[in-house]
Amino acid sequence: MARIRVGIIGLGNAVEPHAKSLLDLSDRVEVAIVASRSEDRLKAFAQRFAFPMTTDIEGVLASRDIDAVWILTPPNSHLELVKQAAKGRKHVLLEKPLDISLDRAGAIVAGMKGSGLTLGVTLQHRFRPASLRLRTLLAEGALGVIGAASCSVPWWRPQAYYDQPGRCTMARDGGGVLITQAIHTLDLFRSLVGDMTVTAATAATTPVHRMETEDFAAALVRLGNGAPGVIQATTAAYPGGEERIEVMGTAGTAWLAGGNLRVAFIDGREEVVVRQEGPTGGGANVMDFPHDWHRSLITDFLDAIKEGRDPVVSGEEALKSQELIAAILEKAGWRAAG
Structure with missing residues (x-):
């Protein structure tokens, strides 16, 4: 061929x-x-x-x-x-x-x-092995009915990162932490728990950085089944930690931290998938992760x-995740790119 x-x-x-x-x-x-x-x-x-x-x-x-x-x-x-x-x-x-x-x-x-x-x-x-396993468990209904879910991106970027021409400006990048860094975790989160409605949000540039756009954002969301959810993302959390997704269901809870998954079932069973023990790009070295997922x-x-x-990850799927980011920023009163 x-x-x-x-x-x-x-x-x-x-x-x-x-x-x-x-x-x-x-x-x-x-x-x-x-x-x-x-x-x-x-x-x-x-x-x-x-x-x-x-x-x-x-x-x-x-x-x-x-x-x-x-x-x-x-x-x-x-x-x-x-x-x-x-x-x-x-x-x-x-x-x-x-x-x-x-x-x-x-x-x-x-x-x-x-x-x-x-x-x-x-x-x-989406292609991390632990992410794929959690998707399978959710599709099978192994966690029961989702009662709540959250995702957190406690990353770090030094000021030198933002001092690069165009970095996280509205004109070149269209925004800050949400569209430039956290979009990966937000896309995965949305693909796992489904589309959601943003009910409240805040966004800010913290004193940690001098930059045009937000380096902190948080939102309360409502999942499709009515369950509550929380989203938080920043690049002001030195030295940077693993992004984390938690899904709490009637049959158990799943924790996806970086490339590792732990699931605790209410009947006493537990499943652990450890597939990524190294960094995930959350610190000063932005490309410090393996290329397996790519x-x-x-x-x-x-x-x-x-x-x-x-x-x-089609264009339509990526657009849905970008719409979620836009909804968070709009609810937070943050300006949008033209």
Whole structure:
């Protein structure tokens, strides 16, 4: 079977786990070209990965020799790049979030759906083995009726992180902790317990950071079955801890901490899934986590192209998670990206 020919666009922090995963999947995919407008970034990347490189992003998007593109550029560039990719008849794997606003994000989803091409979004926490196990338990009804649920992201970023040009500004990234960091956990949380309604929220820039957007947000939510829920996220919690999801049901409680799962059943049984003992990117080293989850997400994306189906993290799924973030910020009275 012919390998899918891929072009990578953008060489920011996100590229390394993608590049490692694509090398692992070299029996299925060929990295035909890597593109960045920055020659310095291309030179630095070439010291770690031996892929063909170019500064001609438009040429990559128009090339008939490339089947799919990985768009790993800042969020405010996504809509235009996806439009060009669709015009060039390319499937797209897009780095989160979809774009900086719901209008732009919705345009991406609608445009790709209308083109008949595959759109996937990099929200890789869904593919952690412990996350998959909890999803199975919930689907089987092993926890009974959900009585309450919560998620917490106690992460840390130093001021130097926010001092980088454009970092967590409305114009480039569309927001702060919710859309840039916590989106991974919020997406996983929503995919596990279902869509929810935000009933109250607060957001703030704490004295810990000098930045344009929020580094703390919290919300009270109502799950689809009427059960209460709590969401909290920050990048002001030094030195950064594991993100955590708790689901409390009539038959037991599940704790998902980072990549580890513990389930205690009311009948006395217990299940522990320890699959990730190292860091999860919650501290100053933002990419300090394994690339296994990216590899699994990419495998699903490649399967989706082959099978003519939506990937697990489709554009529609990513849009729902971005809508949750927008609802929290709106309820908190925080300004939205235009």
